[in-house]
Amino acid sequence: MNKAITDGLVLMPPPFSAGLNLWSREDGTPGSASYAGQPNAAFVPADQDFAGCMELQKTVGTQSLRAFAQTPLRPGMYLRVTARVKAIAGSLPSVRIAGWAGRSNGSNVSGVPQTGPAKALTSYGEVVTVTAIIGSGDRQGVDMVWGTAAVYGHFGLDLTGPTGGVVRIDDIVIEDVTDVFHRNMMDWVDVRDYGALGDGVTDDAAAFAAADAAADGRRVLVSAGQYYLGESVTINSRVSFEGTLTMPANARLACTRNYDLDTYASAFGGELAGFRRALQVLFYFSDHVTLDLSGRRVDLPAPVDVADVAGLASFAQRRVLTNGQLNVVAGSAWNTSTTTSVATYAPAQPYRLTGVTNVANVPVGARVSGTGVGREVYVLSKNVGAGTLDLSQPLWAAAGTRTFTFHRYKYVLDFSGFSSLQKFEVTDIEFQCNGEASAIMLAPSGNTFRLADSVVNKPKDRGITSIGAGCQGMFVDQCQFLSNEQPLRAQDRTTIALNVNSNDAKIRDNRIVRFAHFAVMNGTGHMFIGNHFFQGDEETAGVRRAGLIFTQPNVKTLVTSNYIDNCFIEWSNEHDQAPDFSNEFSFGGMTVDGNIFTVNDAGSFFRWFVVTPRGPGHYINGLSVTGNTFRTVNANVDRVEAVDTTHADLDYARFRNVVFSANTFNGISQITASPLTIEHAQGTPADTWVVDGAAYLPFGGRARNVQAVVAEGAITNVNNVQQVPVPYVQLEQGSGGRFVHLRWPAAVKGRVHVTLRCDAPV
Template sequence: MNKAVTDGIDFMPPPFSGGLDVWSSADGVPGNATYDGASNAAFVPADSDFGGALELVKTSGTQKLRYMGETPIIPGCYVRVRARVKAVSGALPNVRIAAWAGGAGGAHVNGLIETSVATTLTEYGQVVEVSAIIGTGNRTGVDMPWGLEPLYAHVGLDLTGPNGGTVRIDDLIVEDATEVFHRKLMDWVDVRDFGALGNGTSDDSAAFAAADAAAEGREVLVSEGVYFLDNNVTFTNPVRFTGTVTMPDNRRLSLTKNFDLPSYIEAFGDELTAFRKAVQALFNFTDHDSLDMGGRKVDITEPIDIQEAIDNQNSFTIRRVIRNGQISADNSTAWNDTVVTSQATYSTSNPTRLTGVTNIANIPKGSYVTGSGVGREIYVRSVNVGAGTLELSSPLYDAAGTQSFTFRRFKYLVDFAGMVQMDKFAFADMEFQCNGRCSAIMLPEEGLNFAVRDCFINNPKDRGITSIGGACQGLALDRNQFLSNEQALDVPDRTSIACNINSNDAKIRDNRAMRFKHFLVLGGGNYLISNNHWFQGDSVDGGVLSAGLVFTNANVTTTINSNYIDNNFIEWTNEHDATPDLSGFSFSALSITDNVFFSTNAATWFSFIVIKPYGAGHYIQGLQVTNNLFRAVNSVLDRVEKVDDTFAPLDHTRHRNVTFSGNAYNAVSQMAVSPVMLEFNQSSSSTVWTLDFSDWLPFGARARNVQSIVKENNISGSNGTMPYVRVEKGTTGGEVELVWPDACTGRVQVTARMDNPN
């Protein structure tokens, strides 16, 4: 850059031959005395070394020479002032370049360096050149670093030392010397040229802003140094960091043209700080909807608290994405669980609240709750210390009264619990490397449409993704891989869970989960669960297997379609009901279609579909199990479905709208079918034929309806009249009686079902 060329700026003062009325013997400001007509100054037109020259006799302690014109001081531009001087007679003085710094309104800018180092003249007739560089930036080679306040200078020189000597001075040369510091075709500006000090303590925010304003599309260089920024700084031009910055937690750095994590790491020099600052900018500047981690791995030693990083808000409802990187947990005590045991009271009249909680100030939001009568995946969604109450993520099935509860706060790589509301947030193409030290993601308290797609959640100590409230409403999990940290453990010893969901409308698609205790614990409804593969076996022959999917409410309105369900089962409960005895909807609205159910070395009593009522009176009022493949290897299963009546049985007299059909069974002793068509041969003449459907009907249900009776050939002894039926006969209600008008023998095909179809 050369301002004389690019902008037509003329820095040169006039020659002395033009007159001495523009050359001041003071500071050069208007009204100062000049050398025109002075007794100690004269123009010499023919000097053997200089041609024309100013001859000056030193008569004062500091003999000043200042050009009264204003030499502009431009941010990013460096001006060199040169003078050639020789002693003619008398005492030999010292010579230095000097200038007066002028600011707005003609005021002098105090506190600046306004002189260069002096040079002593040592002999008469010897030409000595002195020079100095003036500029806004505090960099090596700048003699007078002035910053941004001065707007112009009165340039010249000083004679110091003994009086009485006579010197001659050649015409002063003032030129743009910026190219000394920058390459000539410069496509960037340096923050130091705009007054940045880079000493780690002085606030360089204004210099950064000035450099960005001057860049006009060029790159801003943050050169070597540590720059303290005590204000928000936004760069509207590209930025390159060779130095680093520091900022208070509540100040933001926004890099709008290179908004990515590698740039923030270069800026702050520390990965964790850089990630937090990038997240802060993501939620406080609207130019970008996503933070690209640039494929970088960030090693952290403590949880990333998203609300703390954002700093100035706990609610955000505009789409934001973090993508393309890895977050990994390094060894640290910061990952240790916080565990608190407190007494509290629970009432079914307020089913998601604990009252009278002792030691409540020490119970963190997001704590996992255990105690007598507490179902799976119950969390503290909010804490009211003043009132002594905790709000829970779901009701407790049998905890009425006062008891001790344990509150365990797992630690997460990325923790959104401090966010009260967050909508439309997504992680994409990320790896969360928990290393067995921590969990991966805790969702906000509330929100809509949180998404995790194309991500790897590896080796979480306790949980992959945790919902403590309603932020799982509309959750989308697509094409992720969940790898347990407990793969070497036998199933009964595992405790980790890939994900829990409390709210409705989640889409769980194309994921893979390996050897957790549970893949999903689902507390809401209206789920689409499709094309996933989750497997949970171990090396124990005939050992206990755990549920892959756990539904904790009776009415689920869910489809489970085209999944590979490997060495685990679907468990359907109502454990998140404060009054679990039947009082409304019972087990209803579940479709299990086109899945592969697979087991190896399983116990004969193992079943792939288990219904577990936590209260009395429940029945099935909407279940379709169709076109699935059930297969066992190295064992033969008794059945694929059963009722766990630990708390209560199902009421088989009330089932409605249940279909088990089109399924394939391999190495299963008894198929489950409803409606089921069976062929019966009556070889002895009788008016009452007893037909037993009990083994075929799912869940040990009763034969409640007969859909059709087809006679095969003639019925011997019958007059052709069709029989009537008596259903739900026998000790278990699984038999049907055909009652004929006359005793007869023959063969019939009868279709019965376990339910009323409507």
């Protein structure tokens, strides 16, 4: 409904019958000349068409008529000014609605249109109606767009064209026609009503802010158009987008009530641009910690450098990316960068390469390979001026000057541009890598990164890569890692699901399918609980590779309740610049408890637990393998554990705290136990009984401890007379020290149960 009074605002100018002194012949501002007493103007009380009207003779080129009354304007308000005019005599002029736009300080708003469309009078006595609509927004049908600076207007009309003509003008009508554009009952305000032009050039940031401030619980509508925002804008109201935005790279749009991918995709014209903008804002919110991808797919033609998107070097507050799919689109941006350089390594500087040729071209985050380099060593940082590279881990046998190769994989989410990132979480996200890209590269430092309830699907090279200490306290929970190399033989695969350089990773309830390796783990304090990882293939008597690889000797790690399928645990010290034992902690701190170990179609040489010392002198001090089930299918394995002596053997004479107990063995030729209770039957009387438990002891270890000797039945002499002797034991007898001798006071025979161990007594 059109209104002459809106929310207490008087819109109508005074009628002409109230006096021509209320009407200006200039612009209507205070002090301008009026029509009172003018020879070319008079009030006509009666007219056959008008109840009362003003008769006016045109005497100048543009004859102005303005009300001295100030008609108020507010952002979002639209007024229609209507005049009915007829020619009486003389030349026929043209007529148009006109006004003067006033600021709150009384000055004119220059640069805005202050006249409406003109209409020519073509005959005498014909009543012609002219109208114009004035308002703040650039909407279709608005003749005079005044923006938000104008707070009132002096309205009237102009006569243009030839002079000398006489016209009569009915009382001018001003109506609120805001309802034509949006009704009061609508729960939104439009940014165009607050001065936004949406021309893609004019900076509409102030108009967006004004609309948000005026919304007062209503929704902000960004109607059709392309809007340029030249600075960061925060919209605290609910917002919806019909139009799209462009902004400088360092400017941010913060939609505090609609912080999700749907909103940002609409705002920036697509999922990719919307995702990058929403991700940028995630690091600047104080009242939002979660970016919801709204269950949508974002196609990525190139890696997302998250630090560059955020414009930050470090971040320490909890933030979460959740609920969607990041889909890699094939292209050259995902190609691995490979560089070869000559460099020098000195064990005295275990984390640094010096004298690096071509150092500027070696990218941070590149994997290092070469003689004497362990698995999953990465470039942590570089100093081009000094010609040095800092590494994530030491090199075990690379002393001297040699050639190294650096492979820089490309990642869907690359956090390596941060110096430190803490408490960032990714949940319910599918990384659809499509064999083109890796998934996540962590920041060089930071703690408690979390990946949960997500899928890493077909990574080209790596699932999660740590190039430094950004994996400290990492959580990986209830995820799937699905290899891109599943059809290949196990020995031909190169992809790795994840690696860790620091301490306290919690890897729980995940499913990992047919990678070269599941995890390469440095650091201590890790927990692997409830995972199912399998790495088999279709080969008969096929090669099997390590699923879990621990790269330092003393790990303080728990491996429990996992399903370890067609792969094994390897325990190495390949990230040690001095791998020979030298009074440090040796291999220890490992608990392997309650797991299911299985293998299909493997050769008899397969083992589920392998220790690989890279230098001599090491031993085991703290290993518990208890309550596990070992089973073969279409295979017969010799035993479950082994030492890989390619580089060195263990010192079996120093074993301490080694327990293999309560395990079950199916399809394994030789079980393993320590403590081991073995039955020894001596049929021929002798004063020395040789008890052989060597085949049962872990890793073929030495018989270093006897806990008990219990006779089963009588011990008798050669005449079958019962004896009550007490033997003593001699440990580590025979070849390799793998036998125990029971020494009796005299030659006796009988049956005993001997409990022996491969480790020294406490």
